[in-house]
Amino acid sequence: MSRRTRRVELGLRQNAAQFALLVAVNALVGGMLGQERTVLPLLAEREFGLTAYSAVLTYILAFGLAKAVTNYLAGAWSDRYGRKPVLVAGWFIAVPVPLLLIWSPSWGWIVAANVLLGISQGLTWSTTVIMKIDLVGPARRGLAMGFNEAAGYLAVALTALATGYLAATFGLRPEPFFVGIAYAALGLGVSTLAVRETRGHARLEAQTHRADNRHDHLREDLTQRQVFLQTSFREPALSSASQAGLVNNLNDGLAWGLFPVLFAGAGLGIGRVGVLAALYPAVWGLGQLVTGGLSDRWGRKPFITGGMLLQAGALGLIAAADTFLVWAAAAALLGAGTAMVYPTLLAAIGDVAHPAWRARAVGIYRLWRDGGFAVGALLSGVLADLYGIRTAVWVVAALTAASGLLTAVRMYETHQRPARWTSRPAEPCASTSAPPPASAPGGRSACATRRV
Template sequence: MTPRLGLRENWAQFSLLVLVNGFVGAMVGLERSILPAIAEQEFLLAARTAILSFIVVFGIAKAATNYLAGRLSDRFGRKHVLIAGWILAAPVPFLLMWAPSWNWILAANALLGVSQGLTWSTTVIMKIDLVGPRQRGLAMGFNEFAGYVALALSTLATGYVAARYGLRPAPFQMGIGFVAIGLLLSAFLVRDTRDHVHLEAQAHSGDADAAPIPSQAEIFRLATYREPTLSSISQAGLVNNLNDGLAWGLFPLAFAAAGMSLAQIGALAALYPAVWGFGQLVTGGLSDRIGRKGLIVWGMWTQAIGIAVIAMSDRFAGFAGGAVLLGVGTAMVYPTLLAAIGDVAHPRWRASAVGVYRLWRDLGYAFGAVLAGVLADRFGIAVAIWVTAAITFGSGTVSALRMRESSGASRSP
């Protein structure tokens, strides 16, 4: 069957990959509301830096795997990498349920990070492959919508189950089903998309083999500092996930210190990714129409405002308002950054460019957890949150000054 580019032309495979990415996101949601409580109550960890160590391990493992996932996808095929990611996720629910020490939790998060790097990166790359250049933002909106709405629902469910049945093992049992369904769908129904890459490369350059492919080292330099738009995207992604690491690890502790119940903490932890997830249904396609830069810049500034609102609050309504703003800002940024990478990078080295971007983006988890933990231990949780808000505002300013509009839509002012 001759491959064709476009969302409508590939709706069946595209929809299947959206579903698969929902199960990928749900695996992360298993931990979002309750792992800090497990650290404090079961393993008696007091220092914020120690509690947030699971996010550092997850972030480093996921970032390093993201870097490799693009090259592995180009070399061995997208589908093989996706299946490998699910196989590596299989032990995670069991480790979280029965871990006898905190080091076992860290091992589970290392495996989860590697699995996420392979599965999420591959579903992103495959959707970009399928739709071609015209609807790239819309495709990323659907992809990230599925992942983060599923993450939010999983977070809400684990918070509810933990409040009713205890912190372990019940909340993690649903993870066994997530892995089983994701692996079966990927192995038996997902098809590889490398033929779509070849087709787009021909349209891009007139000859799929004419344009030389930069070395991996050169792609790394382009996406890290040399090319203004690619490097602006990478730094914004890093700060965005620095915020997510803060929301994942420190916000539940801040909410608990303000007297929120476990059920309330679960609801607040789910609200931010839920707004983020649903918002991407709008912002991904919007970036195709109005351009990428404005959404990225204003999205980072909106995140900064949301974090500041949480820092100033001590009640559920204030925390919820800040979480909504943080979710809106993240929805503006997240699919747009991925779409912009696809705009700038040639199809033949796009997967590698996505890998470099996702390396820096997910190192934000580690940087955020270390920064938040050190600041919280030394100066208090509020100071850690305020410093993060300032960094986020600065990231938006960097993008405003360095980034160019990359889409074919109207240029941002």
């Protein structure tokens, strides 16, 4: 008996079950990262005796480099082998990470665990981004990225809060990392048994894709080298997104590695440090539920430029403050600014990149963005050793403001208002091998243009 061919359609409503499943998977991906946010900076100082900030931040440097390179490969591999195999491979690599964090006899083992974590995050997070973009089509791309990133960073926040509580109650090891063991088991099981391949959805959109006249040079048959050059340097919107993503994660690397040390040095206990470490990604995560969808209505550029400038102001406030309440307010502002930027940058990449090489463009953007972790760890660690943590925060605030101004000058608006998509019911699309159905107004297939 032959298997019945599944219907392939674009749209959030049409793919609601798989979309929701991928949101849950990305929450588990974020949780794997969140298990470290509160505990590792304190573990470095209290159990391994590291006092130099640059030495403490080696784990973020290792994580950022590994994740950046893997993001690049994940995009190419997703186009070549499919999305699901890359996702499952990422979860296999995640399995030993919490065990290494529990049993590491030296700081070098912690760094090695973060190399594996970076590879795993590059494969899993990149793939869930690509799969959601595949499923929803062009009309709700910002909303899709808002849900994806919200799930991931809310899980980062909740896990940072939970591990901070566990560390304060039971100690820095092993109890806080039991959470990571559960996340890895669930993520691997769900991704293997329940997630379906989405590459067919990208092929369907490619059949009906019509480039904006500003994007005529971004044809379907670009080589890997051409995609890299356009995304990194040449195309104004793509390259602006890449640099803004790098600077955004540069300041996140600073927040991850040095903020707990700054707060603890001011006399705050582990519990309050955990609250501050969780507040920033919590606001970041929740805010993306709003900002991603709003960027589908109001455009990408205002959120990207405004978000970078808001982050810069929040970092300056953290550098100047010395009380829990002011730091809490600044952390909330930093999270709000990041929420404005994070899903919107991904949506902008999806707006401009052709569906035939969109996965590669996402991988290249994420190469630059997550390379910011490594740059942030190196830069802020050296500055903190030479001049103190607060000076490092001021410098990163200035770089973030400069990035926002560069985006304001160079980037154009990438999102076309959804009014040009038809609201009439779409004809069914049985499979990507079928010829595209009759065109909707504006030259787009009804399958790709159905309002969701």
